[in-house]
Amino acid sequence: MSATAGQAQSSLAERLGIKPSQVVQEIGYDDDCDEELRSSIEEVSENELVDEDYDDVVDVVLLWWRDDDGDLFDALSDALTTLADGGHIWLLTPKAGRDGHVEPSDIGEAAQTAGLSQTSSISAAREWSGTRLVTPKARR
Numbered sequence: 518m519s520a521t522a523g524q525a526q527s528s529l530a531e532r533l534g535i536k537p538s539q540v541v542q543e544i545g546y547d548d549d550c551d552e553e554l555r556s557s558i559e560e561v562s563e564n565e566l567v568d569e570d571y572d573d574v575v576d577v578v579l580l581w582w583r584d585d586d587g588d589l590f591d592a593l594s595d596a597l598t599t600l601a602d603g604g605h606i607w608l609l610t611p612k613a614g615r616d617g618h619v620e621p622s623d624i625g626e627a628a629q630t631a632g633l634s635q636t637s638s639i640s641a642a643r644e645w646s647g648t649r650l651v652t653p654k655a656r657r
């Protein structure tokens with residue numbers, strides 16, 4: 518890998534605020550997930566991604582979600598069970614116009630019902646948008 522490719526790859530994870538030694542749990546992985554983003558997160562965090570069976574505390578949850586995956590509120594509630602105080606969830610959904618796109622209003626409603634606040638949205642990868650969700654400070 519060239520230095521430029523390495524810098525571009527690590528910047529993907531850095532845009533998500535991933536830091537060295539963080540434990541990142543990945544939920545909803547499928548063959549449509551962005552491998553470059555996944556590799557970038559492992560490179561920057563210096564850890565392999567852990568899956569949904571991991572039962573220790575995690576710093577970040579990476580939740581890949583498509584419109585037909587089921588109940589988003591349930592998925593967000595489940596993701597909170599291993600999240601450390603001060604941790605956050607990156608909800609990754611297909612961009613508008615792509616199969617499985619989730620409407621922002623649906624994300625906002627499910628997040629609010631799960632007790633989460635939306636802090637930012639970014640283009641996380643070529644096909645994926647990212648929505649950063651946190652627990653409100655009063656609940657931490």
